[in-house]
Amino acid sequence: MRFRSYLEGDEAVLRFTPSPEYTGGVPGHVYGGLLASLLDCHGAAAASGFAHRARGREVGDGGEPLRFVTGTLTVVYRRPTPMGVELTVRGRLDSISGRKVVVALELSAEGEVCVTGEMVAIQIPPEL
Amino acid sequence: MRFRSYLEGDEAVLRFTPSPEYTGGVPGHVYGGLLASLLDCHGAAAASGFAHRARGREVGDGGEPLRFVTGTLTVVYRRPTPMGVELTVRGRLDSISGRKVVVALELSAEGEVCVTGEMVAIQIPPEL
Numbered sequence: 613m614r615f616r617s618y619l620e621g622d623e624a625v626l627r628f629t630p631s632p633e634y635t636g637g638v639p640g641h642v643y644g645g646l647l648a649s650l651l652d653c654h655g656a657a658a659a660s661g662f663a664h665r666a667r668g669r670e671v672g673d674g675g676e677p678l679r680f681v682t683g684t685l686t687v688v689y690r691r692p693t694p695m696g697v698e699l700t701v702r703g704r705l706d707s708i709s710g711r712k713v714v715v716a717l718e719l720s721a722e723g724e725v726c727v728t729g730e731m732v733a734i735q736i737p738p739e740l
Numbered sequence: 741m742r743f744r745s746y747l748e749g750d751e752a753v754l755r756f757t758p759s760p761e762y763t764g765g766v767p768g769h770v771y772g773g774l775l776a777s778l779l780d781c782h783g784a785a786a787a788s789g790f791a792h793r794a795r796g797r798e799v800g801d802g803g804e805p806l807r808f809v810t811g812t813l814t815v816v817y818r819r820p821t822p823m824g825v826e827l828t829v830r831g832r833l834d835s836i837s838g839r840k841v842v843v844a845l846e847l848s849a850e851g852e853v854c855v856t857g858e859m860v861a862i863q864i865p866p867e868l
Binding site for chain 1: 766771772773774776777778780781784809810811812813814815816817864
């Protein structure tokens with residue numbers, strides 16, 4: 613999977629159309645593990661974006677990048693996610709406290725929210 | 741990914757060695773999305789196994805299978821998960837209540853617990 617997350621106003625946004633092999637137990641619907649992966653990737657990227665912004669910086673500004681790993685990821689599957697359409701994942705900053713950034717996550721397809729979640733991301737030291 | 745989950749005593753167990761492309765942001769460590777996917781797949785399989793057992797049945801006994809989807813998955817990354825070794829995911833039944841089965845999950849590598857989690861799985865009607 614290759615995709616990029618972007619900051620748009622107050623939100624971090626990822627748009628992605630899964631390829632057809634990522635169906636799961638229920639035909640025509642996206643595999644839950646892929647959805648968790650999207651929230652995981654996007655949540656860590658969003659945490660980095662929000663952390664840079666909080667310091668008056670931008671991702672890729674040439675300074676030491678602020679990198680994050682997932683501490684805890686919670687994924688709530690609210691309705692089946694359809695295959696064959698673009699998915700949008702939105703992240704909103706909940707809190708920043710020291711090395712910990714909490715991001716609220718929402719995945720939608722065709723305007724309907726299919727999955728919500730929360731990531732607690734932890735900043736990793738630059739030498740790792 | 742292809743793997744099977746098995747009931748062993750009170751636990752549902754999955755053993756899996758990720759192929760090398762499933763590394764993530766941190767070199768030498770398994771990608772968090774793959775770990776979430778393993779807990780997702782195994783949690784749903786474990787829920788089915790426990791539900792069959794609770795009715796005195798076995799998975800694949802020729803009766804109508806009891807199938808589950810993920811309601812909520814929580815994944816806590818406790819330490820980096822090393823690449824190149826077999827991972828073991830264990831699920832224990834927390835509760836069964838109507839269509840809802842709660843499974844406690846634990847992923848370990850080389851005897852150390854790397855990831856813990858919880859799945860709330862929901863039984864789906866047989867016609868889906």
